[in-house]
Structures are given as structure tokens and as C-alpha cells.
Amino acid sequence: MERPENKERLKKINQLLMELAMGKFFKRIERTDSKDELEAIMALANLVAEDLNINLSYRAHIDPDQSYSCTLQLFFVLNRLLKIEKTGSGVQKYLHFKEEELLMTSFESILDPNSQKQWAKAAKEIARTSRPESTLWLTFRTNTGLLLPAFCSVIQLGVDTSLKGRYIITTSHVIKTRHPVAAPFYEGSGQPKDGPKGRPMGRKRLYAPEKWKVRNTGKYITDHMDRPLPKLKELAHQFGINEFKLKRGFKELYGMTVFQYLKEQRLRKAHVLVKFTNIPILTITAMVGFKQPNHLSREFKAKYGYRPTDLR
Amino acid sequence: MEKCIENDVSYLWMENDILYIHYKDNVDIFYEGARKVLEDRLLLQVGKACPVFCDIRGIKHIDSGARRFNALEGSLLIKALALICDTPLARTFSNLYLYDKLKVPTDLFTEETPALEFLKRYIK
Numbered sequence: 001m002e003r004p005e006n007k008e009r010l011k012k013i014n015q016l017l018m019e020l021a022m023g024k025f026f027k028r029i030e031r032t033d034s035k036d037e038l039e040a041i042m043a044l045a046n047l048v049a050e051d052l053n054i055n056l057s058y059r060a061h062i063d064p065d066q067s068y069s070c071t072l073q074l075f076f077v078l079n080r081l082l083k084i085e086k087t088g089s090g091v092q093k094y095l096h097f098k099e100e101e102l103l104m105t106s107f108e109s110i111l112d113p114n115s116q117k118q119w120a121k122a123a124k125e126i127a128r129t130s131r132p133e134s135t136l137w138l139t140f141r142t143n144t145g146l147l148l149p150a151f152c153s154v155i156q157l158g159v160d161t162s163l164k165g166r167y168i169i170t171t172s173h174v175i176k177t178r179h180p181v182a183a184p185f186y187e188g189s190g191q192p193k194d195g196p197k198g199r200p201m202g203r204k205r206l207y208a209p210e211k212w213k214v215r216n217t218g219k220y221i222t223d224h225m226d227r228p229l230p231k232l233k234e235l236a237h238q239f240g241i242n243e244f245k246l247k248r249g250f251k252e253l254y255g256m257t258v259f260q261y262l263k264e265q266r267l268r269k270a271h272v273l274v275k276f277t278n279i280p281i282l283t284i285t286a287m288v289g290f291k292q293p294n295h296l297s298r299e300f301k302a303k304y305g306y307r308p309t310d311l312r
Numbered sequence: 313m314e315k316c317i318e319n320d321v322s323y324l325w326m327e328n329d330i331l332y333i334h335y336k337d338n339v340d341i342f343y344e345g346a347r348k349v350l351e352d353r354l355l356l357q358v359g360k361a362c363p364v365f366c367d368i369r370g371i372k373h374i375d376s377g378a379r380r381f382n383a384l385e386g387s388l389l390i391k392a393l394a395l396i397c398d399t400p401l402a403r404t405f406s407n408l409y410l411y412d413k414l415k416v417p418t419d420l421f422t423e424e425t426p427a428l429e430f431l432k433r434y435i436k
Contacts, residue, residue, distance in 0.1 A: 031372060033338050035399035043373060044404055050376050114340070222384060223415040265384065272385045276351055277359035 009038050015146055016045050025053035026073075026094065026173065028139070028147040030112060073171045074140070074150060080165040082107050082123055096143035107169070112139040112147055122154070126167075132156055206249050213239045214249030221258070222265045226289045229262055262289075267303050270296060274308045281308050317352045321345040326356045329435045330363050330428070335370040343377035350386050361389040363431035365424075367396040371405055383412035392434040393418040394427035 012029045019027045028046045032039060074095070075088030083106050087099045095110065108116045115138040122136050132155065139149040150171035157163045206214070217239045221229065229235070235258075236246040250258050266288040273284045281293055290296040297307050316325040321339045325332050331353060339345070353364075374382075387393075393416055397406045406420050417434070421427035 033372070035369070035401040037400040040400040040404040043401055046373070047376070047408070054376060268384055269388060272350065272354070272388055276354035277357075277389070279359045 005032075006038060009042060012145060013038075013042060013045055015144060016049060019146070020049055020052065025049050026148050026150070027142065028149055030141070030145070030147050071172060073173045074152075074169070076107065076167075076169040077163070078107050078167040078169065082167070085166070094142070094148060095140055101143075110140055112141055115139045126154060126156055130156065132158065206245060206252060210241055210245055211249060211253060213241045214246060214253055217241075217246060217258075218250070218254065218261060221262050225262060225266050225269065226287055228289070229259070232258060263299060264303075266290065267299060270300065270308070271304065274300075274311050281312075284308070315356065317356065319345075319348045319352055322349050322352075324349070324352050324356055326362075330365050330431050331357060333364065333366045335366075335368055337370040338372045339370055340372055341374040341378045343375070343381055346374075346378035346381045346386055350381075350388075354389065357389055359389070361391045363392045363394070363434040364390050365394050365396070365427060365431060368405055369396060369399060369402050371402065374405055374408075379408065379412055382409065384414060387414040387416050390416045392416065392431055394431050395420050396422070396424065396427060398422040 009029075009032070016027060016029050019025075026049075028049060029042045031042060031046070072088060073090045075090060076084055077086035079085050083104050084102045085104070087097075087102055091102070092098055097110070102110065108119050111119055118136060119138060122134065125131075126134050134154045136152055136154070137149060138152050139147050142148055150173075153170050155168040155170075157166045157168065217235060220235075220239070230238075232246060233243045236243045239246075241249070247258065250256060250261055254261050256264065270284055270288045270290075273279055273287065274281065279287075281296070285291075285293045285296045288296070290299070293308075297309070301307050316323060318324075321336055321341055323332075323334045323336070333349065333353065335341075393413075395402075395406045395409070395418065397403045397420055403420065410418060410420075419427075419430050421430070
């Protein structure tokens with residue numbers, strides 16, 4: 001643990017945990033090829049950050065009384081040699097580089113090694129096909145040593161603009177806006193209902209242990225998808241919650257009703273079995289818990305846009 | 313050993329009714345990689361469930377998209393699963409998979425022989 005490389009790795013873990021504690025879930029630790037305990041902690045810290053970014057921000061803890069907006073995170077203008085000519089303020093905020101530190105440096109110098117390869121390949125492809133816009137995942141190196149993975153849009157500017165031959169690269173993310181949702185979004189009277197301290201009254205949220213119970217119910221449903229679903233009241237009681245919380249929990253955790261979730265899981269399984277095996281569709285129908293092949297076919301078509309038989 | 317399939321992240325082959333998956337060294341697994349492993353696995357299994365020997369010691373990172381895929385689609389048509397993990401990193405990924413996966417008999421091993429003994433109970 002006292003070796004300098006381990007101290008450096010511990011420092012990175014500390015940095016990432018600080019970011020998470022501040023509610024910033026974008027950053028990641030650059031991984032090494034080691035497979036020891038420290039590396040396992042680094043991998044877990046990255047996974048936690050990734051899950052928090054997906055679940056906490058967008059799904060599990062989404063606050064129904066707030067509105068959410070998509071905002072620009074990083075912005076770069078590159079010249080035809082793929083060197084940075086201009087950056088947006090987000091580059092300093094999220095990557096911790098001042099604009100002057102990056103001007104006329106190659107874009108790939110702020111990417112991690114895997115993304116450097118991907119970027120080289122993508123840039124060639126974009127130039128070859130003259131495609132006006134492409135998207136790809138890239139991982140940026142920040143000036144503090146952590147990584148920031150982001151879904152990037154690469155826009156190639158056409159000959160008819162004053163910036164011809166240049167590229168714009170942007171990434172965006174979702175933020176909670178300061179203002180609650182405007183009146184028309186409220187159900188009922190159309191006016192926000194105020195709570196005791198003048199705050200708009202939100203729907204009651206589930207506590208963490210209840211969310212775990214809902215999650216375990218989801219796992220149970222997936223494990224038993226070949227059988228008919230028990231009554232929701234019975235299912236809820238089996239996992240120690242009431243029917244109302246089960247229904248609310250599914251909406252909150254999975255964004256759908258219990259029945260929609262079951263159908264979704266059944267169709268995912270059916271899709272794999274239809275596409276990659278020769279198991280008869282009648283057998284698959286029973287394996288995934290649909291009563292009739294035509295019912296499976298109808299739901300399959302609604303989700304994927306084609307029928308199971310189209311894959312055979 | 314019968315036909316061996318290689319994709320970007322792993323080698324797969326069938327031997328004595330056991331499906332072997334050996335992940336390459338220092339690979340990052342994303343959704344596409346997980347999907348390809350499943351596709352190749354089911355090609356070798358020709359639609360039949362079988363025991364699976366999975367050496368995950370090479371995995372460096374597996375993202376949440378791949379984990380969610382492996383939890384459902386990636387667990388299909390597996391009679392039993394032996395995960396080979398002899399490093400703290402591989403054990404961490406194994407424990408995460410154990411929590412996510414469908415109901416499939418699964419055990420963790422540091423050596424091949426006991427893993428194969430475990431899987432042989434599920435042949436035929």
C-alpha cells in the first residue's frame with residue numbers, strides 16, 4: 001500500500017468519492033491493468049458512479065416536482081487538423097482545463113487511450129463519408145486525473161459556412177432546473193398545490209428499504225416469467241409491502257407498471273430465443289409465459305416492429 | 313474440442329457437453345460485447361441449455377449496460393454456471409453478477425478441476 005503507484009491510486013479513489021459526495025456523477029477513475037484489491041475498489045467506485053449517474057439522476061430518485069433540462073456540458077471547435085480552436089466554459093468546469101491550455105493542441109490529447117483509437121477511426125470515417133453529424137462515446141481525461149465519459153455529437157461544418165472544414169464536438173447532460181414544473185403539468189385543478197410551508201406538495205416517495213423490496217419483486221417476476229403473475233396484492237405482501245407501494249415503486253424504479261415490466265422481460269427473453277435458437281415459437285411462447293403464439297406475435301410486433309416469424 | 317469461436321472479447325467452444333467462455337486479457341465489456349458473446353454462445357449451443365464454464369479473469373471493466381444484458385439475456389439457456397475468478401477484481405465482478413442474474417445454479421471457483429466437477433452434475 002505504501003508504494004507510490006498505490007498511493008496515486010488511493011488518491012484517485014479519494015478524488016472520485018469527493019466528486020460523488022458533491023453530487024457530481026460524471027467522473028471516473030482511469031483503470032490500470034492490475035487485478036488486486038485496490039483495483040477491485042477502483043472498479044467498484046466507477047460502477048457506483050456509473051449507476052448513480054444513470055439511476056439517481058434519471059430514474060430512481062427523479063423528483064416529480066422539479067423540471068429537468070438538457071444542457072450543454074462540453075463544447076469544442078476543431079480545425080481541419082483536428083486541433084482545438086475554441087472551447088466552451090463547460091470544458092473548464094468539467095475537465096478543469098483553461099481554454100488557453102488547450103488551444104491548438106490535438107483533440108486526442110485529452111482522451112484516454114481507448115478513446116484515442118476510437119476517435120482516430122471515427123475522424124477518418126467522418127472525413128471519408130462527409131457525414132454532417134455523427135455520435136460516439138468518448139472518455140475525456142480531466143486535468144485532475146479522473147476520467148469523464150460522455151456521449152459526443154461530432155458535427156462537420158459544410159462548405160457553405162464561414163467555418164468550413166471545421167468540426168464542432170458537443171456533449172450534453174440533464175440538470176435539475178431551479179423552478180418547479182409550470183402549472184399546466186400539475187394534475188387536477190391545473191394549479192400547483194402548496195404544502196404547509198408554501199412548497200408544492202409532492203407525491204410521497206418510497207424509502208430505500210421499500211425500494212429494495214420493489215427491486216426484489218422485480219427480480220422475482222423475471223425469475224418466474226413463465227408462470228402467470230399472482231394478484232398484485234399477494235405479490236406485494238410476499239415481499240413485505242402493500243399493493244399501492246408496489247405499483248408506485250415500479251413506476252419510480254422502472255418507469256412502468258408491474259404488467260408492463262413483466263411483458264418487457266418476457267419479450268426480451270423471447271427476442272433472444274427467437275433470434276439465436278431454433279426452438280419452435282410455440283415452445284418459446286410457453287417458456288416466456290405467453291398463453292398463445294399470436295399474443296406473443298402481436299406484442300413482439302408492437303415492441304420490435306416485426307413478428308417472431310420474420311426472424312426465422 | 314469442437315469448433316472454437318473468437319470475438320473481440322472472448323473465445324468460446326464446446327467440449328464434453330460443457331460450453332467454455334474464456335474472456336481475453338484486459339477487456340472492457342460493453343453492451344455490444346456482451347451481446348456478441350451471447351450470440352456466439354447460443355450458436356454453439358444450438359438452442360439447448362447446457363452447463364457453462366466461464367473464465368472471467370481477463371475482464372477489466374464491465375459497464376452497466378452489459379451487466380443488465382447479462383442479467384437477463386446473458387443468463388438464458390444455462391443449466392449451471394461456474395465462474396473462474398482468482399483475483400479480487402474478478403471476484404468483485406462475480407459477486408455483482410450473482411446479485412443481478414436470473415435463477416441459475418452458479419458457483420465461484422479459483423481452479424478449473426472443482427469447477428468442472430460442479431458442472432458435470434448438470435450434464436444431461
